[in-house]
């Protein structure tokens with residue numbers, strides 16, 4: 001109940017700075033995503049972390065620490081060791097922090113990456129220059145045709161499958177490029193309830209959070225799992241880590257709260273900074289609350305290319 005009141009108050013504070021209907025009516029696309037990441041190139045480094053590990057930390061003890069941001073890389077590391085693998089593909093490799101970390105740890109393995117945003121990839125290209133086993137590429141993860149079938153031990157994606165409006169296609173492509181017994185590791189956020197089960201505040205808040213981070217629509221986790229099964233993946237592992245990402249989200253919430261505390265000043269900033277940057281404050285302000293009231297969830301999912309169903 002406390003959090004529902006909290007949500008209402010936050011929506012009211014947001015409406016003092018932004019026109020809620022304008023934000024909700026944004027139509028995202030690859031072009032919008034590219035612009036968003038270009039605009040946020042410097043702010044992301046200033047407001048998140050200088051290590052380029054720009055995602056949620058998994059803080060199992062409830063206290064945020066910078067090393068919690070390495071959970072995804074460490075998960076890939078564990079599977080790579082178990083599979084004795086040597087070829088990994090990162091979808092939406094972004095600034096490349098995860099693949100770069102892994103490439104240094106496994107000098108004999110090769111790490112490939114694709115991303116559509118130059119604003120992100122510029123950082124990845126810089127990292128790749130320093131080593132000889134990380135290969136970031138410009139490319140859309142819906143089309144992995146530049147990669148041969150059955151060649152990767154692991155494909156992974158961190159907080160980026162949510163940008164796809166056709167993740168069936170991504171799943172099919174990933175299935176194709178994986179070796180037998182290969183795994184697809186996904187770290188991402190989801191909607192936890194169907195739209196018609198949300199209160200009107202919850203609906204507005206989740207819509208604003210999506211658009212604030214250039215996402216068209218968060219998917220229901222069950223829907224992703226059904227599609228994974230239809231694409232012949234077996235569910236190897238899944239963990240709901242929603243409560244463990246809240247400490248990272250609360251860091252953003254504190255910064256965003258400062259922005260919304262002074263609405264007149266915040267409104268003035270609309271004349272100075274691009275909207276695609278300022279909208280981040282909305283997502284940062286609402287995400288922790290949406291997790292706490294169970295509207296959204298954050299999952300670690302490992303899908304395995306199932307040998308029994310396919311001989312390819």
Ligand SMILES: C[S@@+](CC[C@H](N)C(=O)[O-])C[C@H]1O[C@@H](n2cnc3c(N)ncnc32)[C@H](O)[C@@H]1O
Pocket residue numbers: 030033037052054055091092093094095096097098114115116117120139140141142157158159160163164
């Ligand atoms: C929230 S960031 C994830 C961070 C990224 N995994 C990293 O390690 O820096 C989302 C990333 O997804 C990328 N992205 C979104 N849609 C994409 C697509 N269709 N194909 C490839 N990358 C995409 C964006 O350009 C952005 O770099």
